[in-house]
Amino acid sequence: MGASGTTGLQRTALITGASRGLGLVLARALAAQGWHLVLDARGAEALEAAHAELAKMTAVVAIAGDVGDSAHRARLAEAVRAFGGLDALVNNASVLGPSPRPNLLEYPLDALETVFRVNVLAPLALVQTLAGDLKPGARILNVTSDAAVQPYAGWGGYGASKAALEQLTAILAAERPDWRVYWVDPGDMRTQMQQDAFPGEDISDRPLPDASVPGFLALLTGDLPSGRYQAQALAATQGASPAPAPHPGPVHGMRLVLTVPDFERAAEFYRDGLGLEAAEQWIGPESKGILFRAGKASLEIVNAAQAAEVNGIETGRQGVGMVRLAFRVDDSAGMATRLVERGARALSEAVMTPWGHLNVRLQAPDGLPQDIELTLSQVAAPEAESV
Numbered sequence: 001m002g003a004s005g006t007t008g009l010q011r012t013a014l015i016t017g018a019s020r021g022l023g024l025v026l027a028r029a030l031a032a033q034g035w036h037l038v039l040d041a042r043g044a045e046a047l048e049a050a051h052a053e054l055a056k057m058t059a060v061v062a063i064a065g066d067v068g069d070s071a072h073r074a075r076l077a078e079a080v081r082a083f084g085g086l087d088a089l090v091n092n093a094s095v096l097g098p099s100p101r102p103n104l105l106e107y108p109l110d111a112l113e114t115v116f117r118v119n120v121l122a123p124l125a126l127v128q129t130l131a132g133d134l135k136p137g138a139r140i141l142n143v144t145s146d147a148a149v150q151p152y153a154g155w156g157g158y159g160a161s162k163a164a165l166e167q168l169t170a171i172l173a174a175e176r177p178d179w180r181v182y183w184v185d186p187g188d189m190r191t192q193m194q195q196d197a198f199p200g201e202d203i204s205d206r207p208l209p210d211a212s213v214p215g216f217l218a219l220l221t222g223d224l225p226s227g228r229y230q231a232q233a234l235a236a237t238q239g240a241s242p243a244p245a246p247h248p249g250p251v252h253g254m255r256l257v258l259t260v261p262d263f264e265r266a267a268e269f270y271r272d273g274l275g276l277e278a279a280e281q282w283i284g285p286e287s288k289g290i291l292f293r294a295g296k297a298s299l300e301i302v303n304a305a306q307a308a309e310v311n312g313i314e315t316g317r318q319g320v321g322m323v324r325l326a327f328r329v330d331d332s333a334g335m336a337t338r339l340v341e342r343g344a345r346a347l348s349e350a351v352m353t354p355w356g357h358l359n360v361r362l363q364a365p366d367g368l369p370q371d372i373e374l375t376l377s378q379v380a381a382p383e384a385e386s387v
């Protein structure tokens, strides 16, 4: 199965596991945008059918093989190089493991080894092999699952492999802050894997994998920071009207910012306990932050390093407050004056932040309680994000 011709400057993606399910619908969407594609799957017949369909739209190389096999990965890398490098590596191919799903005490360890080889080692191996072929601005998307973070009974093998993939990807993002590295939960999808996970059950209530594609496209073509994303939730935010909702008063929104000693535990507590979706994440060498949409408000969890970084920008201070309320307002300096008249203590003049907001930090008056800090945030640059 060969390329149907290549041209000069344009984007190329390697999508593993693209003969059906999510990989195939994503390949279709990228083909429609003219991306060159390198695809694989183990089953040659279904892959050939996908190739025949997609080659009508763009240049496609489809190579049948197992991502767990290093010789096959070398062939994928050769195809990428023939296209002149890579703009996106989508590690999508994955195996569920035995079906019906065994509990851990009965889990055959040789099957578990296969699950880890395909779901964890192969994605990393492809990143290692193709690191030198990534073009500037290239993205790495590793497809994970809610089973990576939820301890569902009977999902021990697959879930543990996806948890390992998530942590591996998060650390890759921390080690390579110059890359865009995403680990993406596509959400439940009506695919063969879903049917294999629930043999004999009616899965017609699950959305088709097409529902996850807009979220993937947002990551592939947008400018989102490295982090964990839920594709269907991201798709919903991408589809939302960009026009701001009308607001009745001078405050547009509120974000609660908590500085926590154990970032992972707190993020997991609020995400899983309340079922919140992460809208953004920040990961630096030491700093970590995650933003959750919580209905009309939002909740931001940060570690001390991230809090110190923002404090430094807004106030020039070293100390780190544990609780901060950030209000999006029209006139941060004017509102600060009103709050100071009512007993608040200004911790800074209005400062322009690197993310385009005119911010004032204040401390709440005695008894309100005082250890809560307030940020008044005014959007100064029109494209800056909302609370």
Ligand SMILES: NC(=O)c1ccc[n+]([C@@H]2O[C@H](COP(=O)([O-])OP(=O)(O)OC[C@H]3O[C@@H](n4cnc5c(N)ncnc54)[C@H](OP(=O)(O)O)[C@@H]3O)[C@@H](O)[C@H]2O)c1
Binding pocket: 016, 017, 018, 019, 020, 021, 022, 023, 040, 041, 042, 043, 044, 046, 065, 066, 067, 068, 091, 092, 093, 094, 095, 118, 143, 144, 145, 146, 185, 186, 187, 188, 189, 190, 191, 192, 193, 194, 209
């Ligand atoms: N479906 C869901 O509800 C759901 C939920 C959360 C996460 N996910 C994740 O979403 C991704 C896509 O899943 P899907 O539901 O679209 O699965 P799917 O319908 O089973 O498709 C999987 C694709 O990967 C290929 N593949 C499997 N093992 C491979 C291997 N070792 N080497 C090369 N290709 C391989 C399959 O073809 P061959 O079998 O012919 O190799 C097929 O093309 C996976 O990472 C999955 O874990 C799915």
